[in-house]
Amino acid sequence: MKTLMTAAISGCLFFVACVTSCKPDNHNYQQAISDPLLFCKTVKKLNNVVLENNFPPMIASRNYAYATIAAYEVIAAGDPVHYQSLSGQVRHLPALPAPGDTAKINFPLASMLAFTKVGNAVTFPEGSMMAHYDALIRMADSLGMPEEMITATRIYADTVSSRILAWSKGDNYAQTRSATRYTVNNDAGRWVPTPPMYAQAVEPHWGEIRPMVMDSLVACRAQIPPVYDIKNLKGPFYRDMMEVKHIGDSLTEEQKHIADFWDDNPFKMNVSGHVMFATKKFSPPGHWMNIVGIAAQKAGADFNTTVTAYTKTAIAMFDGFISCWEGKFIFNYVRPETAINQLVDPEWRPYIQTPPFPSYPSGHATVSAAAAESMTSVFGDKLSFTDTSLLEFGIGNREVISFRSAAKEAAMSRLYGGIHYRFDNDLGAESGKKIGSLVVSRLTMKK
Template identity: 30%
Template structure:
């Protein structure tokens, strides 16, 4: 018998049975989905166990393709979606794991109703997680190409088929409905954060950029299609941790100046001189391109950080509940890191190297990477990768080595001995690419550390 309190939880799912396609072995067979994302082509074949972290690994493999293929999926939108998807995944598995607790009351404005506090009887956390993730993807990726949403539905149904084979019908349906209900709850929670459906408009055409000698300006040769900055209001979005609703009073250490003997001129000239050493085929050029996580043809920078955890777990699986915690904590960190970095970017509105160098050093100079349409300080890549390294070093290990295959099309996979080694290379890549001064990288990492440290204060396990 189901608990009486479960009734309200299941009302939504029971009234929306279109999400529950009848499971028959004739319609869906368990199958290898190894063609879902590019980096899996260059990895050894793997048998997946959907009762372990493999379930989340395979979902993220598909999510990375969605991040790449879906219109409007900027780094900001990607970080936000990864956070809410993995929050739903974590909250959906709680009935089966009484040692874990909800993040209700720990993150801003999130209060989980007591009706969701059901017992572990007749409950499968893999089924609940599978359907919660599906619900979130189906809502958050509405602009995704139809062919990729077909893959989402097929994968969800494939996993349901495999898991249902070992469960009685009541347990399967209860777990499935619970996952869908949790997905709906988290999606409703997400609507109030300031970023709802932000994929619909990446650039604010009505936003008037301040004009001054030190002010950011859009680099027209790189952004001919954009007449406004990207997500100028993102700094007002709700962070998950109230402690991350700040720029930590991190500000540029070098005061703007156009005079050749000034520290700022020297800092810009360092970018200019360094760019001369970044040439096709050499290590610096490879690094710049490996971490060039631009929207539209990559997973974006937050997606790249999530791919690092995915590669680690693909090689060394952990329990499903541990993976749910890891992905959730990382997703929250990436979301808050982008918000914090945007607070700094829009507050200081600092000129990009290309504009400064063209105006005061060399009018014909071009950076090795395209300059993004938002202010320079701090480096968003540096903030989010430092948040990633802070969280994963503490929760996975400070000396975990891995090979990053996620950008195989730009060259050989890159090997790292730790998450911080990868984060440091992420940061310096923006200097090699000519789109950031060193100050933005160094202080961006400082900001990311603080974001990550705050996320680590969240209590997932009960005392």
């Protein structure tokens, strides 16, 4: 499905090409190319590729992290007075090549080209982002950017992107592609696949991926969850399990909207009789990347601030998923749907579909809290806005009073949806806040 923003970027580039086809001898290109909305639309292009090709959320976070770092390193090189390279701050990121004659390079364009080139390399199908890469160059040409500047800009962008991609290959991603699969067994309280797909666990080795900021996974790991105790009817496990059921049995329309809005299931399997079909939406990191763009526009952020916000948020989510997934496959905690079916009601089903991996801690709670801390550090804690991210999927908007309040609502949505216990959300959010705070304190981006 063509998304609204995909159509917008295509229309924008087509319009600019048409009205400037005479290639004016002025600097109109400077203002047009440095429009932060153009970068937001470039990120949305990657978001669409991730959506259309069913990337799981943790892999999506990797796609966004490397692409945004490439974009950020370009703008930091172009404005070293105000921005600092992440080399020496992000783990194992080497020093990147200096741009040479900066007067010959348009850094906003180079930033978008580097983002697009890395986004193309870390996703599939091959070449999925290159039409956008070519469209950006055509736009610059149509706006009157000198040919030698376009050439120098492209060469520098490609140099940065190649260095970022070489660095990315050391994060253990390739090795985890052939790692052993998760072993399912029927031990009490242990996660097992859930209906309707009964799919194998997604990315059980993601906790082995190299973090970008965290020195130790233990330091940010969610604390030990409540013991799976089916005898103590007043204990935390049984209490929280029954809370999931009671809330699920009496959802209000507002709670349903919250659950649907933050569902962010990249691949939902729908079953109707003998007919099965899939529907797609943003994954959690895709939703938050969309929020960055909305917030940047509401705040009136300039190009470099917008790139910084995307990059810091992507890094926080990347580390958040590593920490969360390590915890998931240490604790292997049973999902509420399975526990309720086994202990209370074999016919009970959650409002939204249970994803295929262990329950504790909540991934959405973890990465939302991490993202909120990063975004708050850029835009402050008073920015309110309308989150329109789900309109393209037919789901109404949510009003947001702060990033942290949005993260709390995202966490609660999993309880309303029936796929997480309250302790999954609360303790996951604690862990995510630690990770986001660590990213904010460790990374000096804007001087």
